[in-house]
Amino acid sequence: MRATLRAAGPPALFVVALLALWELWAGRSTSRNPVLPAPSRIWRAFRDTAPLLPGHLRTTLTETGLGVLVGVSTGVLVAIVVSGWPLARRVLHPLLIASQTVPIQVLAPLLVLWAGFGLAPKIVVVALVVFFPVAVSTAAGLQSVDVELVELIRCFGGGRAVLLRMVMIPAALPGLFAGLRISLTYAVAGAVIGESIGATSGLGLYIARSQRAFRYDQVFVGVAVVTLLSMVLFSLVSVLSRVLCPWQRRTDRST
Amino acid sequence: MIVADRLQHRFGTLGVLDDVSFDVERGRFCALVGPSGCGKSTVLRILAGLVAPTGGRAAIDGRSVVGRVGQAAYMAQRDLLLPWRRALANxxxxxxxxxxxRHAARAEALALFGRFGLAGxxxxxxxxMSGGMRQRLALLRTFVAGLDVLLLDEPFGALDAITRRDLQCWLDEFLAEHDHTVVLVTHDVDEALLLADEVLVLSPRPGAVTARVASPYPHPRPSALVTDADFVSRKAAILEALGQGGPPAG
Structure with missing residues (x-):
């Protein structure tokens, strides 16, 4: 309990202090400057539009979830292919890099054009941002497998399936989670960008509409919900990683 | 029993082994000593089925080991524990x-944890775990594999001198109660004589057997054996054989 307080205390205090400063500074100039609304006004906007938010949130969450699923599966698959066949690495490497150089803001309208206003283009965008970090760090995990460990299993007569279960999968898991943690922060943003370009529902649509109506207080509500969603997903992955990779907790705390 | 018959091996143009022959009877302990790079580890890797020799043949209980893994339990110098498994699962x-x-193996391992000084x-x-404990756990894993033939490649090489001597005496005691056939590779002449029934001395690369020294003391052996006059004269014979035909091991 005390450890949790000590860990969470300083960042929480810092956020509160920032909000207070923001309130003081923006509160005086609100009437003249609606572009930076004070936290209290954002809170009012949140209460006013609260009934709308769950629907949008559900859409964004669905797109992010499915996108992450597709992205992780593709990433793991690419990692296995690339670390298993050197030729595949040489062939795929430039393509993989190229896939990450196209800005999402450019790609998203094209995807909407091709795949319509539904979930599909957003899932593709999310998958596209997720798969690369996952592929890179999973491949790094697979390639770091100790050759002697592989030999040890082999000389006891263990075949491919045993090797996969006992060595390869556990060796790749921490890398997979590291990549997932990095990409999750972009995943929600990817879905939101996709939605802001063309959608019938979603937090991105909510933000885009508010922007067009010059309701910047509502824009900030959208931003806050997106941020919270990202943080919740991030913690979820951290918990999952700690459950599935218990050996990674190098220091066992006594308190 | 283990038979190695005129084993030869080359890595490309580099001759590693040149005519290595020896037998190890069932239940006996054979040690290979030799300078660094003389190919003694390669002999073990051939017996483990990990390396196919470029010449000669090797068999365990009449079955060739060339390209056939799973006939002997091999233990490398590094403990090679899986970091993602707890001690028992390792x-x-x-x-x-x-x-x-798996459950039978678990029960067997669990029963041996105390014997290996790993209880708790x-x-x-x-x-x-400490280096000595990790090495004992690696040995435990080797025994629990349930194979009669053990191939130990400098199992104590990475340990400090005191821990090493403790483990040698302990291993000697443990093996005296069992019926394993063992081949040990080591730099340490004391270790070889203390544990083995016969010590083979290999020449520098390409390795060939240059001397065979018996170690005819009953097991388990007291650690004070290393100061015994007969033991010391056998040690001198091995050191002399090691000194022949090349610079000292380094």
Whole structure:
């Protein structure tokens, strides 16, 4: 309990202090400057539009979830292919890099054009941002497998399936989670960008509409919900990683 | 029993082994000593089925080991514990890889934890254990694999002198109660004489057997044996054989 307080205390205090400063500074100039609304006004906007938010949130969450699923599966698959066949690495490497150089803001309208206003283009965008970090760090995990460990299993007569279960999968898991943690922060943003370009529902649509109506207080509500969603997903992955990779907790705390 | 018959091996143009022959009777302990790079580890890797020799033949209980793994339990110098498994789960890795029943292996390993000085550490992670404990756990894994032939490649090479001597005496005691056929590779002449029934001396690369020295003392042996006059004269014979035909090991 005390450890949790000590860990969470300083960042929480810092956020509160920032909000207070923001309130003081923006509160005086609100009437003249609606572009930076004070936290209290954002809170009012949140209460006013609260009934709308769950629907949008559900859409964004669905797109992010499915996108992450597709992205992780593709990433793991690419990692296995690339670390298993050197030729595949040489062939795929430039393509993989190229896939990450196209800005999402450019790609998203094209995807909407091709795949319509539904979930599909957003899932593709999310998958596209997720798969690369996952592929890179999973491949790094697979390639770091100790050759002697592989030999040890082999000389006891263990075949491919045993090797996969006992060595390869556990060796790749921490890398997979590291990549997932990095990409999750972009995943929600990817879905939101996709939605802001063309959608019938979603937090991105909510933000885009508010922007067009010059309701910047509502824009900030959208931003806050997106941020919270990202943080919740991030913690979820951290918990999952700690459950599935218990050996990674190098220091066992006594308190 | 183990038969190595005129084993030869080359890596490309580099001759590693040149005519290595020896037999180890069932239940006997044979040690290979030699300078660094003389190919003694390659002999073990051939017996483990990990390396196919470029010449000669090797067999365990009449079955060729060339290209055939799983006939002997091999232990490298590094403990090679799986960092993602707790001590008990690491002890059953060899048995599981052989396809033996996991629960039976667990029960067997659990019963041996005390004997290996690891009681109370069943649920520890490898990174929480000392070097000596990790090495004992690696030995435990080798025994639990349930194979009669053990191939030990400098199992104590990475340990400090005191821990090493403790483990040697302990291993000698443990093996005296069992019926394993063992081939040990080591730099340490005392270790070879203390543990083995016969010590083979290999020449510098390409390795060939240059001397055979018996170590005819009954097991288990007291650690004070190393100061015994007969032991010392046998040690001198081995050191002399090692000194022939090249600069000292380095």
């Amino acid at each position: 002890a059953t890795v060899g048995a599981e890889a052989r396809g033996l029943d 550490f069943e649920q520890s992670w490898p990174h929480q």
